[in-house]
Amino acid sequence: MIQYSLSCNNEHKFEAWFKNADAFDVQASQGVLECPVCGSADVNKALMAPAVGKKSNQKVALSAGHPEQKALRDAMNKLRNKVMSEAEYVGDRFAEEARKIHAEESESRGIYGEATSEEVTSLVEEGVDFLPLPAAPEDHN
Known part of the structure; x- marks a missing residue:
């Protein structure tokens, strides 16, 4: 499985998992990929930052009311x-x-x-x- 950061032509950013690297290309060519925010089928891979693990003494602090979390929760719903x-x-x-x-x-x-x-x-x-x-x-x- 591979995870890609994706974006649509309306600049909405989201992530998706694929079986392998070719699966994205196949699904994109079939037009089955869709932005969860606006429904656009014009979806492309976005630039991805490398995954860097946090230090064991480092905490991630995001409040439940954080705008990005609300947007993601709304898109998932x-x-x-x-x-x-x-x-x-x-x-x-x-x-x-x-x-x-x-x-x-x-x-x-x-x-x-x-x-x-x-x-x-x-x-x-x-x-x-x-x-x-x-x-x-x-x-x-």
Whole structure:
């Protein structure tokens, strides 16, 4: 798995995970990438800073009301709501349905549901493209 910083033509910045480096190019050429803020399909890789770990005695202080956090939370909720309103909920059959769609044994459509960590690992190993649905903040209360 690889994480890319992305930006859309409206200069919204966000991140996404991909199976490998080629997966971004394939998804971008198919037009399936979309900015979670504005919905633009004109998405490109953004410049990325190297990941530098913090020192063990260093603390990160961001308040819950920080504007960037609110924007990110709003964007995640918008994406979650879009998927849930436009895709089919398949429950614990997610891995099975994703495999059928990947193998073209079932119609191509958006689905969401639940999968165990073992099922997720198998889907990745089999080359089935999928993304986790962002968790809503209220899911953790």
